[in-house]
Amino acid sequence: NLLMNAIQALDTSANDVKIINLTTSYTAKYVILEIADNAGGIDASIHDDIFEPFYSNKQSSHGMGLGLSVAASIMTSLEGQVTYYNNDQGGATFRLELPIMRE
Secondary structure (H helix, E strand, O other): OOOHHHHHHHOOOOOOOOOEEEEEEOOOOOEEEEEEEOOOOOOHHHHHOOOOOOOOOOHHHOOOHHHHHHHHHHHHHHEEEEEEEEEEOOEEEEEEEEEEEOO
């Protein structure tokens, strides 16, 4: 879903060069996946609503506003988290942190 959101955001972007970066890393406690684009970022006015069910700032033909809510729920059930920030490339970065499982 996060990758599809980046693709859809780039579809509406006027940028001549459209970029999506997938980055993985880890810490002592987490495996981290970041999905970044250069599609314009996320307006601060929707910060409190972005992970709410049925919230969308897209045209109605592009979904029901459940993707980010479901992604956040999945991450919570896995004892992880999903966050986002506007990046230096002028787009948004979604960061998934999953706890490292040990036997």
